[in-house]
Amino acid sequence: SGSPLNMGCPLSPGVPSKGEAETFKEQGNAYYAKKDYNEAYNYYTKAIDACPNNASYYGNRAATLMMLGKFREALGDAQQSVRLDDTFVRGHLREGKCHLSLGNAMAASRCFQRVLELDHTNPQAQQELKNASAVLEYERIAETDFEKRDFRKVVFCMDRALEFAPACHRFKILKAECLALLGRYPEAQSVASDILRMDSTNADALYVRGLCLYYEDCIEKAVQFFIQALRMAPDHEKACLACRNAKALKAKKEDGNKAFKEGNYKLAYELYTEALGIDPNNIKTNAKLYCNRGTVNSKLRKLEEAIDDCTNAIKLDDTYIKAYLRRAQCYMDTEQYEDAVRDYEKVYQTEKTKEHKQCLKNAQVELKKSKRKDYYKILGVNKNASEDEIKKAYRKRALMHHPDRHSGASAEIQKEEEKKFKEVGEAFTILSDPKKKARYDSGQDLEEDGMNMADFDANNIFKAFFGGPGGFSFEGR
Numbered sequence: 309s310g311s312p313l314n315m316g317c318p319l320s321p322g323v324p325s326k327g328e329a330e331t332f333k334e335q336g337n338a339y340y341a342k343k344d345y346n347e348a349y350n351y352y353t354k355a356i357d358a359c360p361n362n363a364s365y366y367g368n369r370a371a372t373l374m375m376l377g378k379f380r381e382a383l384g385d386a387q388q389s390v391r392l393d394d395t396f397v398r399g400h401l402r403e404g405k406c407h408l409s410l411g412n413a414m415a416a417s418r419c420f421q422r423v424l425e426l427d428h429t430n431p432q433a434q435q436e437l438k439n440a441s442a443v444l445e446y447e448r449i450a451e452t453d454f455e456k457r458d459f460r461k462v463v464f465c466m467d468r469a470l471e472f473a474p475a476c477h478r479f480k481i482l483k484a485e486c487l488a489l490l491g492r493y494p495e496a497q498s499v500a501s502d503i504l505r506m507d508s509t510n511a512d513a514l515y516v517r518g519l520c521l522y523y524e525d526c527i528e529k530a531v532q533f534f535i536q537a538l539r540m541a542p543d544h545e546k547a548c549l550a551c552r553n554a555k556a557l558k559a560k561k562e563d564g565n566k567a568f569k570e571g572n573y574k575l576a577y578e579l580y581t582e583a584l585g586i587d588p589n590n591i592k593t594n595a596k597l598y599c600n601r602g603t604v605n606s607k608l609r610k611l612e613e614a615i616d617d618c619t620n621a622i623k624l625d626d627t628y629i630k631a632y633l634r635r636a637q638c639y640m641d642t643e644q645y646e647d648a649v650r651d652y653e654k655v656y657q658t659e660k661t662k663e664h665k666q667c668l669k670n671a672q673v674e675l676k677k678s679k680r681k682d683y684y685k686i687l688g689v690n691k692n693a694s695e696d697e698i699k700k701a702y703r704k705r706a707l708m709h710h711p712d713r714h715s716g717a718s719a720e721i722q723k724e725e726e727k728k729f730k731e732v733g734e735a736f737t738i739l740s741d742p743k744k745k746a747r748y749d750s751g752q753d754l755e756e757d758g759m760n761m762a763d764f765d766a767n768n769i770f771k772a773f774f775g776g777p778g779g780f781s782f783e784g785r
C-alpha cells in the first residue's frame with residue numbers, strides 16, 4: 309500500500325516499479341508458505357533490488373534467512389528493516405530473535421523492550437524478553453560454576469541456554485571445553501568439529517580440538533592445534549596457556565623418564581612431582597605421572613608412599629591396569645594380602661591373561677598363609693632359618709613358656725603361658741620335619757594334609773626333645 313514515491317522506489321524508465329517489487333514479494337511469500345526458503349530468498353532479494361527502501365522486504369528476507377538458520381545474515385536484514393522504519397514491530401522482533409539465537413541476550417532484550425514501547429501488550433515480545441533474561445542467568449551461573457570447577461553444571465547451563473541461542477558459538481565452545489575437562493572427549497570433539505565445518509578458522513574450536521588431544525595424552529598433536537589456534541587469534545589466552553602447559557608437561561615427563569632409566573630415582577621423583585604441579589586438569593597424563601612416581605617410590609623402598617601414588621593414579625583413571633599391578637605388588641611387599649588379592653582380582657577381571665591369573669593365585673596363597681598361625685613368628689626365627697636355628701629357638705621358647713616355670717603365677721597367666729607352650733611345640737613339630745615344613749611354606753592347607761594339630765600333645769614333644777622325664781627339670785630353680 310502507499311504510492312511508489314513514499315516506498316522509496318525509483319520511477320526512472322527501464323527500472324522495476326513498485327508493482328513489480330510487490331509481485332516478487334508475493335512470489336516470495338508463496339515459496340515461503342511452501343517452506344521452499346531458498347526460492348523465497350531469491351524472490352525477496354529481487355523485490356529488494358527493485359525497491360531497496362522497503363522495510364517489509366528486508367523483514368521478509370530476514371525471516372527466510374532465520375528459517376535457513378543463517379542468523380548472522382538475517383540480523384543484517386532485520387537491522388536494515390528497522391533503520392528504514394523504526395516503528396516496524398516485526399522488524400524489531402526479528403532483530404531481537406537473531407541477537408538471541410546468536411547468544412547476544414543483552415542486545416536482544418533492548419529489541420524486545422523497543423517492541424513493548426510500540427505495542428505494550430505484545431505477547432511474543434513479553435515471552436522473548438523472559439527467554440533473554442533466562443539466557444543471561446544461565447550465562448551468569450555458568451561463569452560462577454566454571455570458576456568453582458563444577459563443569460557438569462556448566463554443561464547443563466549451556467545446554468539450556470543453547471535451546472534459546474542455537475547459533476551461539478561461544479556457548480558451544482564453553483560446553484565443549486567443559487566436556488573435555490570432564491573427560492567426555494568424543495562429545496567435545498563433535499561440538500568443536502561442527503563449528504569448524506561452518507568456520508574452519510574458528511580459534512576457539514581449534515583450541516578445544518587441541519584440548520581433547522592434550523587430555524588424551526596426545527601432547528604433540530595437541531600442540532599443533534594450539535599453534536593453529538594462535539595463528540588465527542594471536543592473543544587467545546587459553547590456547548596460549550594450554551600450549552605452554554603441554555610443552556612443559558611433555559618436557560618434564562620425558563626428563564623424569566630419562567632419570568628413571570638412568571637409575572637416578574631421587575631426581576626422577578623430583579621431576580615427576582614438578583610435572584604433577586603443571587596442570588591439575590590433565591587427568592590422563594597425571595595418572596601416568598602418579599604411577600611413574602609410585603614406581604620410583606617402590607624402588608626407593610618407600611612402599612606406603614608408592615601405594616598412595618598408585619591410589620591417586622587409580623582415582624584419576626580407574627581403568628589403569630599398570631597402577632593396579634604396581635599397587636598390588638606393593639601390597640604384597642608390605643604383607644597387605646587382602647588388598648593385593650582385591651587389586652589382582654580387578655586386573656584379572658579386566659585382562660584375563662595367564663600372568664594375571666598367576667599373580668592372583670600367589671596373592672590368594674599368601675593371604676591364606678597369613679591367616680593361619682605363623683610358626684616362624686612363634687619361634688622368633690625368619691623364614692630362611694636353618695634346622696639348627698629352629699632347634700635353638702625351640703629350646704629357648706619351650707623353656708620360657710613351660711607350665712612348671714609358671715606354677716606360682718595367677719590362673720590367667722598360667723593359661724596364657726600354657727597356650728604359648730603348646731604353640732611353640734606345634735611350630736617345632738611342623739618346621740623340624742622337612743616334608744611338613746615344605747607343605748607349610750607352600751601354603752597348602754594344613755588341615756587337609758593330615759596335619760591336624762587338635763590332638764597334639766606339647767609335653768610329648770618337649771620330653772622327646774629334652775630326652776625323657778629325667779632329662780630336664782624346673783625343680784629347685
